[in-house]
Amino acid sequence: xxxxxxxxxxxxxxxxxxxxxxxxxxxxxxxGVYDDLREIDMGEDGKERPIVTDIDVATRLISLExxxxxxxxxFRMWFLGIGLSCxxxxxxxxxxxxxxxxxxxxxxxxxxxxxxxxxxxxxVPGPGNPHERLRMTESKFWRFMNPxxxxxxxxxxxxxxxxxxxxxxxxxSIFAADDLYYGIQPNVGVGxxxxxxxxxxxxxxxxxxxxxxxxxTYIVFPNLxxxxxxxxxxxxxxxxFMQKKRVKFFWSVFIGIxxxxxxxxxxxxxxxxxxxxxxxxxxxxxxxxxFGGAAGNEGLGAFALCLDWNYVGSGGGSMGAxxxxxxxxxxxxxxxxxxxxxxxxxxxxxxxxxxxxPFLSQTLFYENGTRYDQKLILDSNFMLDHAKLAVQGLPWFxxxxxxxxxxxxxxxxATVMHVLVWYGKDIMEVIRMYRAGESYDPHLAKMKxxxxxxMWWYIAMFVGSFSMAMATIYTGHSGLPWWGLIxxxxxxxxxxxxxxxxxxxxxxxxxxxxxxxxxxxxxIPGSPQANMYxxxxxxxxxxxxxGLIRDLKMGQYTKLPPRVTFTVQSLGAVIGGLLNYxxxxxxxxxxxxxxxxxxxxxxxxxxxxxxxxxNAISWGxxxxxxxxxxxxxxxxxxxxxxxxxxxLPFWLVHKKFPKLGADKxxxxxxxxxxxxxxxxxxxxxxxxxxxxxxxxxxLRRYRPGWFRxxxxxxxxxxxxxxxxxxxVFTFAVGGGSGKVYDMPNWALNPKGNPDYCMRLT
Numbered sequence: 001x002x003x004x005x006x007x008x009x010x011x012x013x014x015x016x017x018x019x020x021x022x023x024x025x026x027x028x029x030x031x032g033v034y035d036d037l038r039e040i041d042m043g044e045d046g047k048e049r050p051i052v053t054d055i056d057v058a059t060r061l062i063s064l065e066x067x068x069x070x071x072x073x074x075f076r077m078w079f080l081g082i083g084l085s086c087x088x089x090x091x092x093x094x095x096x097x098x099x100x101x102x103x104x105x106x107x108x109x110x111x112x113x114x115x116x117x118x119x120x121x122x123x124v125p126g127p128g129n130p131h132e133r134l135r136m137t138e139s140k141f142w143r144f145m146n147p148x149x150x151x152x153x154x155x156x157x158x159x160x161x162x163x164x165x166x167x168x169x170x171x172x173s174i175f176a177a178d179d180l181y182y183g184i185q186p187n188v189g190v191g192x193x194x195x196x197x198x199x200x201x202x203x204x205x206x207x208x209x210x211x212x213x214x215x216x217t218y219i220v221f222p223n224l225x226x227x228x229x230x231x232x233x234x235x236x237x238x239x240x241f242m243q244k245k246r247v248k249f250f251w252s253v254f255i256g257i258x259x260x261x262x263x264x265x266x267x268x269x270x271x272x273x274x275x276x277x278x279x280x281x282x283x284x285x286x287x288x289x290x291f292g293g294a295a296g297n298e299g300l301g302a303f304a305l306c307l308d309w310n311y312v313g314s315g316g317g318s319m320g321a322x323x324x325x326x327x328x329x330x331x332x333x334x335x336x337x338x339x340x341x342x343x344x345x346x347x348x349x350x351x352x353x354x355x356x357x358p359f360l361s362q363t364l365f366y367e368n369g370t371r372y373d374q375k376l377i378l379d380s381n382f383m384l385d386h387a388k389l390a391v392q393g394l395p396w397f398x399x400x401x402x403x404x405x406x407x408x409x410x411x412x413x414a415t416v417m418h419v420l421v422w423y424g425k426d427i428m429e430v431i432r433m434y435r436a437g438e439s440y441d442p443h444l445a446k447m448k449x450x451x452x453x454x455m456w457w458y459i460a461m462f463v464g465s466f467s468m469a470m471a472t473i474y475t476g477h478s479g480l481p482w483w484g485l486i487x488x489x490x491x492x493x494x495x496x497x498x499x500x501x502x503x504x505x506x507x508x509x510x511x512x513x514x515x516x517x518x519x520x521x522x523x524i525p526g527s528p529q530a531n532m533y534x535x536x537x538x539x540x541x542x543x544x545x546x547g548l549i550r551d552l553k554m555g556q557y558t559k560l561p562p563r564v565t566f567t568v569q570s571l572g573a574v575i576g577g578l579l580n581y582x583x584x585x586x587x588x589x590x591x592x593x594x595x596x597x598x599x600x601x602x603x604x605x606x607x608x609x610x611x612x613x614x615n616a617i618s619w620g621x622x623x624x625x626x627x628x629x630x631x632x633x634x635x636x637x638x639x640x641x642x643x644x645x646x647x648l649p650f651w652l653v654h655k656k657f658p659k660l661g662a663d664k665x666x667x668x669x670x671x672x673x674x675x676x677x678x679x680x681x682x683x684x685x686x687x688x689x690x691x692x693x694x695x696x697x698x699l700r701r702y703r704p705g706w707f708r709x710x711x712x713x714x715x716x717x718x719x720x721x722x723x724x725x726x727x728v729f730t731f732a733v734g735g736g737s738g739k740v741y742d743m744p745n746w747a748l749n750p751k752g753n754p755d756y757c758m759r760l761t
Contacts, residue, residue: 037705040059040060041060041704041705041708048704048705048708049704050700050701050704050707051700051704051707051708054217054218054220055217055442057217057220057225058217058220058441058442058443059442060708061225061229061708061712062225062228062229062232062443062557063232063236064442064443064446065236065237066446066449066559067151068449068450068559070148070151070152070153070154071143071147071148071151071153071154072153072154072157072560072561072564073144073157073564074144074145074146074147074154075120075124075144075145075146076117076120076121076124076146076150076154076158077154077157077158077161079120080113080116080117080120080158080162081157081158081161081162081568081571081572082161082575084109084112084113084116084158084161084162084165085161085162085164085165085166085571085572085575085576085579086165086575086579087104087162088104088109088162088163088165088166088576089165089166089168089575089576089577089579089580089583090579090583091104091166092104092166092167092168092580093168093172093579093580093583093584093587094583094587096168096172096584096608097584097587097591097595097604097605097606097608097609098604098605098735104162104163104166104727105163105166105719105723106159106163106166106227107226107227107230107716107719107720107723108720108723108724108727109158109159109162109163109166110155110159110227110230110231110720111254111720111724113155113158113159113162114150114155114234117150117154117155117158118150120146120150121146121149121150124145124146125142125145125146126142126143126145126146126147127142127143127146127147127148128146128147128148128149129146130149151235152231152234152235152236152558152559153558153559153560153561153564155231155234155235156231156554156555156558156560157560157564157565157568158568159227160551160554160555160560160565160568160569160572161568161569161571161572162572163551163572164547164551164568164569164572164573164576165572165573165575165576165579166576167547167576168576168580169195169198169199169576169577169580169581170198170535170536170539170540170543171191171194171195171198171199171536171540171577172195172577172580172581172584173532173608173609173612174532174533174536174612175191175194175581175584176584176588176606176609176612177532177609177612177613177616178529179588180588180592180595180596180606180609180613181613182529184476184477184529186472186475186476186477190472190475190476191476191581192577192578192581193468193471193472194468194469194472194476195577195578195580195581196465196468196574196577197464197465197466197467197468197469197472198465198469198536198537198540198541198544199465199544199573199574199576199577200461200464200465200544200570200573200574201461201462201465201466201469201489201537201541201544202492202540202541202542202543202544202545202546202547202548203458203461203465203544203545203548203569203570203573204458204459204460204461204462204463204465205462205489205492205493205496205541205545206458206496206544206545206546206548206549206552207453207455207457207458207461207548207552207566208455208458208459208462209496209497209500209545209549210549210552211430211431211434212427212430212431212434212497213496213497213500213501213504213549214549214552214553214556215430215434215441215444215556216426216430216441217441217442218423218426218504218505219500219501219504219505219553220504220505221503221504221507221550221553221554222320222323222324222325222328222506222507223319223320223323223324223507224550224553224554224557225323225712226320226322226323226712226713226715226716226719227554227716228554228557228558229712229713229716230250230713230716230720231558233246233247233250233713234247246709246710246713249710249713249714249717250713250716250717251717252717253714253717253718253721254717254720254721254724255721256721257309257717257718257721257722257725258721258722258724258725260309261308261309261310261721261722261725261726261729262725262729263307264307264308264310265308265310265725265726265729266729266733266734266743267743267748267749268748268749269294269743269748269749269754270294270747270748270749270750270754270755270756271306271307271308271748272294272306272307272308272311272681272683272754272755273292273293273294273301273304273305273306273681273683273684273754273755274304274305274306274307274755275291275292275293275294275301275303275304275305275683275755275756275757276303277290277291277302277303278291278292278753278755278756278757278758279755279756282756282757282758283758284758285758285760287757287758288753288757288758288759288760289344289347289359289760290302290340290344291303291304291757292304292683292753292755292757292758293681293682293683293684293685293755294306294681294683294753294754294755294757295681295753295754295755296679296680296681297358297359297360297361297362297679297680297761298360298681298682298753298755298757298760299359299360299682299757300339300340300343300344300677300682300685301677301681301682301683301684301685301686302340302685302686303686304682304683304684304685304686304687304755305683305686305687306683306684306686306687306688307687308684309718309719309722310722310726311681311683311684312684312687312688312691313715313718313719313722319332319507319508320507320715321688321689321691321692321695321696322691322692322695322696322711322712322714322715322718323507323711323712323715324506324507324508324692324696325506325507325696326692326693326696326697326700327506327664327665327666328506328507328508328666328669329689329692329696330664330692331664331665331666331667331669331670331673332508332666332669332670332673332676333685333689333692334670334673335669335670335671335672335673335674335676336673336676336677336685338670338673338674339403339407339673339674339675339676339677340677342403342674343359343399343400343403343677343678346399346400346402346403347359347399347400351399352396352397352399352402352632352633353367353396353399354398354399354400356368356369356396357369357396357397357398357399358398358760358761359398359400359760360398360400360677360678360679361398361400361401362398362401362611362678362679363614364395364396364397364614364618365395365396365397365398366392366393366395366396367393367396372392372395372396373392374395374614374617374618374621376388376391376392377389377392377621377622378528378617378621383526383527383621384525384526384621384622389622394622394625394626394632395618395622395626396632397633400675400677400678401675401678402633402635402636403674403675403678404674404675404678404679405514405633405636405639405675406635406636406639406674406675407639407671407672407673407674407675407676408511408514408672408675409514409515409518409636409637409639409640409643410639410640410642410643410646410671410672410674411510411511411643411668411669411671411672412495412510412512412514412515412640412643413639413640413641413642413643413644413645413646413671414643414644414646414647414667414668414670414671415495415498415499415502415510415643415668416495416498416644417643417644417645417646417647417648417667418502418647418666418667418668419497419498419501419502421647421648421651422647422651422663423501423505427497427501441556443556443557443559444556446559447556447559447562450561450562450563451561451562451563452562452563453562453563453565453566457566461570466489469485469537470482470485473485473533477529478529478530478532478533479524479527479529479530479533480524480530480533480534480537481524481530484520484523484524484530484533484534485533485537487519487523487534487538488516488520488534488536488537488538488541489537489538489541491512491515491516491519491538491542492537492538492539492541492542492545493541495512495542496542496545496546498510499512499542499546500545500546500549502666502668503546504549504553506666506668506669508666508668508669508672509546510668510672511672512538512539512542513535513539514636515640516534516535516538516539517531517534517535517539517615517619517620517623518619518623518627518636518637519534519538520534520535520538520619520620520623521619521620521622521623521624521627522623522624524620525623525624526620526621526624527620527621528613528616528617528619528620528621529616529620530620531616531619531620531621531623532612532616532620535616544573548569551565551569552565587604591604594606595609643668643671646667646670646671647667650662650663650665650667651663683755695707695711699711
């Protein structure tokens with residue numbers, strides 16, 4: 001079988017007769033990934049060879065070490081898992097109604113869980129306590145309390161448990177919009193069952209497809225590599241000098257970036273985007289549009305230097321320069337160049353009346369450039385009133401936003417065709433091998449010692465969730481008919497293999513939300529309410545399945561027993577959803593008037609609910625008019641068909657001229673980046689590109705030893721330190737505690753745009 005390299009480099013040839021080759025290779029490996037140099041790392045010249053294939057990733061970057069006797073279901077796991085789940089879900093829901101956007105990331109939870117786990121190891125009595133006075137005799141109870149030093153299985157379980165809960169449920173946005181804008185308040189039972197059903201349905205679908213979306217070696221998930229290497233560094237080979245050196249390296253970088261980030265984030269915001277062009281010309285609107293980018297919706301950030309890891313790293317606009325495959329990033333930056341040209345050309349040529357509106361904006365406008373009041377076109381039941389629409393007229397988008405919608409839909413079509421032509425045979429072969437009981441991944445082979453989750457568990461989860469959803473769409477007055485629920489689930493199920501394959505191999509996750517909202521508008525026109533619920537089941541189901549599959553892969557990499565993973569994922573989703581609901585109801589009941597205000601206060605804001613509801617209105621009420629054939633933005637849905645054709649020329653060229661490297665082009669991301677710069681702070685683009693070339697080309701090819709041992713750990717340290725700093729900053733001076741402490745203006749914290757570009761809005 002010819003398998004496309006998961007890192008976008010050379011092809012990996014694996015003969016059909018050698019289906020167990022990767023397992024045999026794994027069994028013959030001596031030493032861990034933290035060792036200085038092993039036989040498997042050496043090339044024919046006796047020097048360390050670069051990381052090239054998916055097998056390289058599986059055997060040279062990720063440890064195959066495992067101790068099946070390590071317990072996972074311990075007091076520490078349950079205490080910290082539930083505690084951090086509550087912490088993450090409550091905090092995330094509070095910040096949903098705050099002006100500041102803060103989320104509790106998986107990397108943040110991973111670091112906090114390790115610190116707290118080590119604390120509990122020291123203070124909880126048990127046979128594993130290092131202190132003589134707290135060391136207890138062996139018994140079932142004390143082994144549960146503190147059986148041994150805090151281990152990797154506990155740590156991974158806590159991280160999955162809490163990070164699953166920390167993701168705010170999409171159903172909460174619907175409940176909040178219903179309560180604030182539609183006067184609909186489903187009873188507690190309906191709300192809870194809607195939450196549980198919508199959160200777990202995707203888990204059922206994802207689990208059913210795990211044989212070809214989790215287990216294969218080519219399903220890499222590049223964004224998991226820093227997390228997994230951090231687990232390895234903290235828990236494996238602690239007595240080996242090289243591993244101690246790696247751990248010291250991690251904490252040194254972590255502390256260093258934590259200190260540094262106070263400068264670009266608070267003290268000197270100009271460091272977020274240093275633009276020589278804007279410093280040279282501070283009075284040119286076009287200089288701002290092209291070279292500005294240090295403030296939200298300012299400009300395209302061309303050639304700006306960004307020294308803020310919050311935007312350069314994976315937590316910001318970047319996909320993760322240090323771990324995302326080079327082919328993905330080169331495709332991204334080629335697409336970004338096209339994006340810059342397209343944005344400027346459309347604005348300069350006044351396409352879609354673009355000059356009437358801001359260069360970058362996400363809101364709806366009247367033709368004269370004032371903000372569109374969507375409530376003026378709805379009747380008392382919040383359905384579209386055509387008479388009122390005739391008075392107000394159809395809304396307009398900024399031209400950059402139209403291009404973003406076109407790019408997003410092209411990416412959907414490109415994703416389907418890209419997977420079919422490049423990976424279709426591989427997927428079918430993996431399914432065949434799974435059914436035949438053949439091993440096809442070294443980590444999967446190591447997992448054979450654990451009891452697998454029976455398929456009927458996932459089927460039962462799906463059936464139960466589907467039953468809840470079918471009941472609650474009627475009892476909750478969603479406006480979504482029974483067949484709408486089924487169509488939404490079919491969309492998620494059909495697109496899941498395509499989305500996951502691209503995400504797992506390239507690091508880019510296609511987003512089908514636009515497609516779902518458009519289809520919902522076409523099938524159930526004029527109803528924002530129904531469109532919200534159709535999005536819940538048509539898009540959120542896929543999103544939940546994607547999260548489950550990613551966590552299952554992390555469990556496979558770290559050798560967490562599958563039934564432990566299943567348990568903590570399911571409980572995390574339920575606990576998080578329930579607490580989201582309680583906090584949402586509490587905040588709305590006590591802060592309703594503030595949340596309904598356009599601006600809110602510096603403590604409370606309904607901006608996210610307003611945005612969600614506005615999208616529902618623009619799609620649900622107006623989608624079949626704005627995007628219909630002959631409509632103003634008819635090109636948006638048609639672009640899905642255009643996207644289907646994009647991968648074919650590259651595939652045909654590769655068949656004819658295989659040495660040209662046409663197989664390296666990731667067409668879904670090439671399409672998606674047509675709208676990459678349509679929102680947010682864009683000053684990090686050039687810096688991230690340079691960093692990507694340095695890491696994924698120079699270090700990977702010419703410094704393979706350093707790349708293997710430190711590159712992904714460096715990414716984890718930089719991202720982790722930055723996220724902890726942002727968390728502390730938010731509560732210390734950023735308004736998270738209820739009061740904002742502004743930094744006085746000075747040369748590197750000017751009034752207006754931080755990069756000294758001319759302010760246009």
